[in-house]
Amino acid sequence: MKVEGTYTLPAPRDKVWALLNDPGVLARATPGVKKLEPQGDDMFKATIELGIGPVKGAYDGKVSITDKVPPERMTLRVEGGGKPGTIRATGELRLEESEGKTVVNYTGDAQITGLIASVGHRLIGGVAKQMASEFFKALERELQKR
Amino acid sequence: MAVAHGMGHSVKRKEDARFIRGKGNYIDDLKLPGMLYLDIVRSPYAHAKITAIRAEKALAIPGVLAVITGRDLDKYGLAWMPTLMSDRQMVLPIDTVLYQAQEVAAVLATQRYIAADGAAAVEVDYEPLPVVVDPKKALRPDAPVLREDREQKTNHIWHWEVGDRDATARALEQADVTVEEDLYIPRIHVASIETCGCVAQWDSVDGKLTLWMTTQAPHAIRTVVALVAGHLGLAEHKIRVVSPDIGGGFGGKVPVYPGYVVAVAASVLTGKPVKWIEDRMENIQADSFARDYHITAELGAKRDGTLTALRFKTIADHGAFDAAANPSKFPAGLFSICTGSYDFQSAFVEVDGAYTNKPPGGIAYRCSFRVTEASYAIERMADIMAHELKMDPAEFRLKNFIRPEAFPYKSPLGWTYDSGNYQGALKKAMEMIGYTALRREQAEKRTRGELMGIGISSFTEIVGAGPSHSFDILGLKMFDSAEIRVHPTGKAVARFGTKSQGQGHETTYAQVIAHELGIPEDDIAVEEGDTDTAPYGLGTYASRSTPVAAAAGAVAARKIRDKARKIAAHLLEASESDLEWERGKFFVKGSPQRAKTIQEIAFAAYTNHPQGLEAGLEAVAYYDPPNLTFPFGSYICVVDIDKGTGEVKIRRFVAVDDCGNIINPMIVEGQVHGGLTMGLAPALYEEITYDDDGNIRGGSFMDYLLPTSMETPRWETANTVTPSPHHPLGAKGVGESATVGAPAAIANAVIDAMWHLGVRHIDIPITPWKVWKVLRQNGVTE
Numbered sequence: 001m002k003v004e005g006t007y008t009l010p011a012p013r014d015k016v017w018a019l020l021n022d023p024g025v026l027a028r029a030t031p032g033v034k035k036l037e038p039q040g041d042d043m044f045k046a047t048i049e050l051g052i053g054p055v056k057g058a059y060d061g062k063v064s065i066t067d068k069v070p071p072e073r074m075t076l077r078v079e080g081g082g083k084p085g086t087i088r089a090t091g092e093l094r095l096e097e098s099e100g101k102t103v104v105n106y107t108g109d110a111q112i113t114g115l116i117a118s119v120g121h122r123l124i125g126g127v128a129k130q131m132a133s134e135f136f137k138a139l140e141r142e143l144q145k146r
Numbered sequence: 147m148a149v150a151h152g153m154g155h156s157v158k159r160k161e162d163a164r165f166i167r168g169k170g171n172y173i174d175d176l177k178l179p180g181m182l183y184l185d186i187v188r189s190p191y192a193h194a195k196i197t198a199i200r201a202e203k204a205l206a207i208p209g210v211l212a213v214i215t216g217r218d219l220d221k222y223g224l225a226w227m228p229t230l231m232s233d234r235q236m237v238l239p240i241d242t243v244l245y246q247a248q249e250v251a252a253v254l255a256t257q258r259y260i261a262a263d264g265a266a267a268v269e270v271d272y273e274p275l276p277v278v279v280d281p282k283k284a285l286r287p288d289a290p291v292l293r294e295d296r297e298q299k300t301n302h303i304w305h306w307e308v309g310d311r312d313a314t315a316r317a318l319e320q321a322d323v324t325v326e327e328d329l330y331i332p333r334i335h336v337a338s339i340e341t342c343g344c345v346a347q348w349d350s351v352d353g354k355l356t357l358w359m360t361t362q363a364p365h366a367i368r369t370v371v372a373l374v375a376g377h378l379g380l381a382e383h384k385i386r387v388v389s390p391d392i393g394g395g396f397g398g399k400v401p402v403y404p405g406y407v408v409a410v411a412a413s414v415l416t417g418k419p420v421k422w423i424e425d426r427m428e429n430i431q432a433d434s435f436a437r438d439y440h441i442t443a444e445l446g447a448k449r450d451g452t453l454t455a456l457r458f459k460t461i462a463d464h465g466a467f468d469a470a471a472n473p474s475k476f477p478a479g480l481f482s483i484c485t486g487s488y489d490f491q492s493a494f495v496e497v498d499g500a501y502t503n504k505p506p507g508g509i510a511y512r513c514s515f516r517v518t519e520a521s522y523a524i525e526r527m528a529d530i531m532a533h534e535l536k537m538d539p540a541e542f543r544l545k546n547f548i549r550p551e552a553f554p555y556k557s558p559l560g561w562t563y564d565s566g567n568y569q570g571a572l573k574k575a576m577e578m579i580g581y582t583a584l585r586r587e588q589a590e591k592r593t594r595g596e597l598m599g600i601g602i603s604s605f606t607e608i609v610g611a612g613p614s615h616s617f618d619i620l621g622l623k624m625f626d627s628a629e630i631r632v633h634p635t636g637k638a639v640a641r642f643g644t645k646s647q648g649q650g651h652e653t654t655y656a657q658v659i660a661h662e663l664g665i666p667e668d669d670i671a672v673e674e675g676d677t678d679t680a681p682y683g684l685g686t687y688a689s690r691s692t693p694v695a696a697a698a699g700a701v702a703a704r705k706i707r708d709k710a711r712k713i714a715a716h717l718l719e720a721s722e723s724d725l726e727w728e729r730g731k732f733f734v735k736g737s738p739q740r741a742k743t744i745q746e747i748a749f750a751a752y753t754n755h756p757q758g759l760e761a762g763l764e765a766v767a768y769y770d771p772p773n774l775t776f777p778f779g780s781y782i783c784v785v786d787i788d789k790g791t792g793e794v795k796i797r798r799f800v801a802v803d804d805c806g807n808i809i810n811p812m813i814v815e816g817q818v819h820g821g822l823t824m825g826l827a828p829a830l831y832e833e834i835t836y837d838d839d840g841n842i843r844g845g846s847f848m849d850y851l852l853p854t855s856m857e858t859p860r861w862e863t864a865n866t867v868t869p870s871p872h873h874p875l876g877a878k879g880v881g882e883s884a885t886v887g888a889p890a891a892i893a894n895a896v897i898d899a900m901w902h903l904g905v906r907h908i909d910i911p912i913t914p915w916k917v918w919k920v921l922r923q924n925g926v927t928e
Contacts, residue, residue, distance in 0.1 A: 001837075083266055085190045088274075111274075113246065114190030117841035118431065119848070 003091075003128045004107040007136040011143045013097040016104070017071035019142055020093070026063075029138035031131045036063065048080060052120035052127050057084040071095055085114020106132065148668040150730055152661030153875065156812035160652045160667070170391040173343045173360050174423050181345065182211065184409050184422040185261035187251040187268045188432065189243040192279070192503040192840020193292070194272035196241050199251055204267040209260035211416070213268055214252040214408060216240040224411055226295075227374055227402060230619055231477060233303070233468035234295075235506060237404045243272070244292060244466035245505050246840050247431035249404040254412050254420065277840040281440065281463040281500035292466065292501045303468050303499035308482045309559050314494035317455035321446025325530045330909045331519050332833040333438040333463070333504070335430050336511045337852060338647075340393025342433060343423035344406050346413035354384040355414070359406060362399045362645055363685025364389040366622060368677045370402060371410070373620075378414070389675035395647035396824075397510040400471040400687050401434050431845040434471070434507030435834060438463040439519045443527045451537050453546045456493040458484055458523060462508065464499050470508030471687070472515050473617045473624060479515030482559040483608045486524035487568045487778060488546045493558040503840045512824055512885040514609045514688045521605040525890030526907070529601070533901050538585070539894070540576060543604050544569055554871070561608060563776045564878075567804070567868045572604050572780040574866055575802040579782045592902065597787035597926075599899025603891035604780040609879035610693025614770045619684060625770045626690065627681035628698035630659060630706055632763040634752040636745030637669045640702075643683010644695040645675045649817070649881060651691060654809045658696050658875065662703035663710075664730025664744050681766055689777075689879030692809065693870075698769035700874040705765035709751075713763075714742045716756035775870045775878035779803040781822075781891040787899050789926055792918030794830060794896055796859040801887070804866045805880035806873065815863055818884045822861050825888020827853050833911050900924070 009016050019025050023044060027036035035047040042065040049058050061080020068074045078089045091108035112124060120127075151157050164170050201213035216238035219225040226234045238249055253264035278284045278292060284301040291299045318324055344359040361367050364387040372382035392399065409422040424433070439460055446455035462478060464470065472479045478497040485493050499508075513519065532542035547568040548555050555563040576582075584600055591598045611617045617624040627643040640659055644651060651674060656667040674680055683695060707727065714732035715722040718740055725732045733741035742750075751763040784798040801818055808814050831851035834844035844850040869876030889910060896912050897905060903924040908916050921927075 081190075086272075111839050113192070113839060113841060117190075117837070117839070118246065118843070118845040119427075121837065121841065121843055122849070 001110045001112065001124060001128070002108065003132060005129070005132060007104050009102045009104060009136065009140055009143060011102060012100055013071045013095050013102045015143070016095060016102040019139060020074065025139070025142050029135050029142060031134045042066070046080065052116050053123045055084045055116045055120045057082045059087065085112060085116040087112050104136065148666035150660040150664045150666045152657060152729065153807060153809050155657065155810065157653055157657055157667055157810055159650045159813065160656065161650065172340055172391050172393055173345065173358060176345050176358055176390065178345065178347060178419040181419040181421050182412070182416060183255055183258045183261040184405065184412060184420055185253050185265040186249050186405060186428070187253065187265045187270065188428070189246060189248045189250050191243060191272050191274055192246045192277045193275040194243050195275060196239060196243065196250065196270060197273055198271040200269040203269065204253055204264040207260060207264050207267060209256040210253060210264040211256065212254040213264070214238065214254065214412065219411060222378060222411065224375070224407060227407055229467055229469040230401065231468045231470050231472065232474070235467040235469050237407045242294070245503050246842055247428065247505065249432070252408045252412070254416070277503045277838065279502055279504060279836045279838065279840055281461050281502050284500045284502050285461070285498070292503060301501040303464060303501060304477050305496065305498050306477045307494070307496035309494035310492055311494045313492045314455050314457050317492045318444060318446045318457060321454050322449040323531070323534060324444060324446045325527065325534050326442065326444045327527065327530055327907050329441045329443055329523055329526060329907070331437045331439045331441065331522060332828065332910065333435045334511065334828050334832045335433070335435055335834060335850065336394070336396035336398035337430060337850065338394030338396055338398055341424040341426060341429040342399060342403055342405070343421070344409050345419055345421045346409040347419040348413040348417060350417045352384070353379065354386065355380055355410065356386045356388065357410060358388045358390055360392055360399050361387065361389050362395040362647060362687050364645055364675050364677050365643055365682045366619060366684055367402065369622065370620065375410070387677045389645045392645070392647040395687070396512045397436065397471065397687055398433055399647065400509060400685070401469055403433060427846050430850055431842050432505050434469055434509040435465065435505055436507065436509050436511030436513065437519060437828070438508070441519070441523050443523050445527045445531050447531055447535065451535050451542055451545050453488050453531070454491050456485055456490050456524070458495045460497040462497050462499045463502055463504065464508050465502055465504040465506040467506035468499060468508065469506035471510060473611055473619055474621070475616060476515065479510060479517070480608050481516040481520045483517055483561060483606065484520035484524050485557050485559055486521060487548060487604050487606045488524070488528070489548045489552070490558050495559060504836060510688055512821065512882045514607055514882045514886060515611070517607055517882070518886045518889065521886045522890045525603045525605060526893060529894040529897065530906060539602050540572065540581060543572060543602065547604070562773060563606065564773055564870050564872055565868050566606065566776060566778050567866065568604055568778060568780070570866050571778060571802045571804050574864060575780040575782045575800050578802070578862065578864060579784065579798060579800040581782065584784060597789060597899040599785045599787070599895040599897070601783045601785070601891045601893065601895025601898055602780065603887045603894065605778060605883070605887035607689070607777040607879070607883050607886055608774050609689035609777060609882065610771055610775040611688055611690055612774055613772060622684060623770070624684050625768050626683040626695040626698050627766065627768045628695060628702045629681045629766045630699070630702045630764060632665070632706060632748045632751070634749050636665060636748040638665055639671045639673065640699065641673045641680040642695050642699065643681050644686040644691045646686060649686065649691060650810065650813045654692070654813060655696060655699050657809050658699045659703050662700055663707060689881040692877050693775045693873060693879045694769055694771055696809065696877065697771065697874045698767045701769055702765040702767035705767065706763055709763060710744060710747045712759055713747045713750050713755060717742050717747070717750055772872045775806065775873060777803070777805040777878040777880055777883050779883055779887055781887050783891040783895040785892070785895040785899060787896065787917060789921060789928055792914035792916070792921060794912060794917060796892065798862065799859050800862045801884060802864045802866060803880060803883050804868050805883065806868060806870045806878040807876035808865065808867070809877060814865070814880050817881050818863050819861050821882060821884025822888050823853055823858050824885045826858065826892060829889040829892035829910050829912060831857070831911050
């Protein structure tokens with residue numbers, strides 16, 4: 001499953017980049033994240049709670065940030081599993097500055113298995129889009145706090 | 147007083163007395179003292195290596211007794227089991243899973259819900275492997291080989307062909323007109339109202355296994371258990387398989403599923419009865435599927451409309467294991483009936499089986515072994531050719547039908563059709579529906595831009611497997627059997643090797659015996675499904691019960707009548723040749739008052755039997771059919787298409803069936819109604835698809851759309867009668883005719899409504915979304 005989109009954040013690129021590299025911010029901003037424990041080297045242990053349609057459950061997994069080119073781009077990898085199934089996702093974020101604002105282009109690819117995939121498949125696309133939008137809105141709130 | 151109705155009467159179904167009162171006895175109704183429960187851990191991945199299975203958390207739950215894995219079963223040589231098609235299948239995997247929802251481990255517990263909690267607590271580590279869901283990609287040389295256990299390092303399972311390849315190629319080259327179309331018949335599921343399950347009870351004192359099981363073929367299962375587990379001390383005389391009331395089979399209850407095997411192993415290990423019942427999603431996601439044929443079909447014809455040649459090339463997607471339930475010599479079932487009702491000079495058909503990361507199967511879902519696939523393909527193509535030739539589809543069919551005087555007819559693909567009158571059935575259907583007026587209406591509506599279509603399907607079925615020279619399952623010849631015992635008071639018990647799943651055998655078999663012996667139906671108890679009491683038979687599927695087992699019943703009854711004649715001669719002090727039979731009694735020629743009823747004869751068989759003759763009145767018959775039977779019919783469907791939504795509305799559907807002489811018209815009508823609804827289902831609604839990662843789409847009733855009474859149109863049914871010349875009662879099977887014939891009639895009607903727009907074909911299921919898209923592609927906007 002693929003998702004892509006753009007979101008414009010009202011701050012310069014360096015500021016957005018710093019935000020994206022703050023585990024505390026990531027934990028607060030990412031929908032469903034209950035815990036995000038840094039393991040060093042941009043690796044995190046994560047606990048996520050998610051509901052897709054009728055399939056609700058908790059997932060344990062790891063999040064890692066790779067291919068960093070500050071402040072232009074980074075790749076996020078998420079791997080996790082729980083009773084409702086498993087997920088392996090990669091997402092690339094590209095940051096462009098334009099008139100003091102930052103345009104974030106994101107593309108992602110997810111492999112999902114199990115009950116979330118077989119029962120929730122009609123909803124996953126919509127849920128993913130919604131989560132992306134919630135994530136960026138949360139980042140915007142974080143920006144206002146600073 | 148009870149009356150013997152015999153054949154041709156709508157005798158009320160004996161079994162309904164218990165079914166409509168909720169007194170049926172299904173597998174999950176069975177509760178034994180001390181019974182344990184099994185639940186199954188299933189794979190979330192379509193293809194993965196299992197790196198670890200951790201049972202600790204499951205075993206910590208009070209009431210969880212054991213977690214069984216493939217490695218445990220492997221110690222007893224039970225990690226794999228044979229399929230019916232010379233392949234083998236994992237019971238539980240040792241290190242690799244090959245499809246989503248595959249069984250990974252089993253949890254044994256004291257309660258059903260504790261077993262489910264246990265299954266959820268088992269932790270399994272997987273390493274995902276590349277997934278292949280498209281059989282065409284699976285057959286490419288660079289595709290990952292899915293079945294590492296096989297010697298042949300390819301996903302190609304088998305190639306099967308029949309007919310004259312060269313002559314057909316020449317005929318197609320020389321044809322004035324040829325048409326070619328890719329037809330995909332999607333993967334569907336029987337979705338019977340009752341899921342699969344069993345109760346296994348091992349008696350460690352007697353060393354006897356009793357297995358109550360949702361099976362359409364209890365005797366064959368007994369033999370399979372003895373062959374597979376013989377090395378563990380299970381001998382066939384110590385195995386009893388009981389098939390209780392079954393809530394729909396449709397072919398899905400022919401195979402052996404891993405849960406059955408694990409339940410037996412668990413019972414033997416613990417010495418306690420073990421119950422395993424699937425839930426709905428397990429049933430749809432993991433049990434054998436049906437169809438999944440990718441057909442490239444070609445027809446050739448002369449300019450005057452005479453069909454000359456047929457060539458079908460097919461790729462069959464069998465999933466991870468070839469667990470189809472076809473007769474052994476027919477890997478593509480009876481698909482070679484695909485020349486249908488038409489007289490072709492030459493034909494050639496080939497099928498290649500492929501492995502993919504999907505559940506196994508290829509079972510005969512109410513399709514008489516791939517006859518739905520064959521019939522859909524030829525009937526779709528006949529319509530395409532008729533339209534291409536600008537001929538009326540009815541006129542085209544009438545021109546190309548095999549003539550009534552041509553029977554027995556030898557088809558170019560090797561079948562000998564027993565009898566038929568295809569013109570008669572189609573003309574009757576046309577008359578019933580008012581065909582000429584409908585075509586006029588269609589032409590008028592077209593001028594106003596309205597979309598109305600008329601679709602015909604004139605199918606030929608092939609049922610009653612089958613003659614022992616060609617038909618076997620695992621070497622067991624496909625005869626069937628009947629044993630009749632007439633008691634001293636003239637009542638009887640009759641046991642058969644088949645097993646009803648709703649077909650009404652308790653009624654129809656009693657009618658056959660009543661017809662032959664004059665004993666009232668109410669005085670005959672019909673029993674099936676218990677291998678300790680019933681004679682050996684191959685079971686009920688592929689519409690074989692009437693062609694094979696009812697024939698055995700008639701033959702056994704006639705043996706009894708022959709003996710009754712000797713007893714009657716003794717009682718009447720007449721010579722046997724002076725006696726005449728009238729249903730229910732023998733009388734002396736010329737003096738009808740000198741008569742003995744079958745009841746009087748039965749009493750004498752035990753109280754006053756003639757010297758030199760054995761006492762008693764019973765007979766057994768094992769019937770080996772000389773040929774299959776070839777029921778047929780013509781269906782006409784009228785649809786209106788909503789241009790705004792793409793919705794197909796079935797306005798009328800007329801079904802004329804010919805199944806030879808009819809035992810019970812009411813039951814035939816019921817079979818046809820059910821079959822038509824199951825033919826409507828794949829035409830407009832049902833399909834199981836997979837995403838690129840092998841995730842099932844259509845694995846629950848939220849996504850797998852069964853037609854309900856809201857979607858089902860009013861069926862208008864009728865019959866013509868062309869008896870089978872070789873069947874003792876002149877009867878043919880009928881249980882699957884409608885499922886075989888209906889999908890093409892509906893699809894043909896939809897395309898007929900849109901042909902003038904340039905639409906040649908839409909793959910089933912024809913959903914509103916597909917129609918809407920096609921209409922917009924062809925310039926229709928509202």
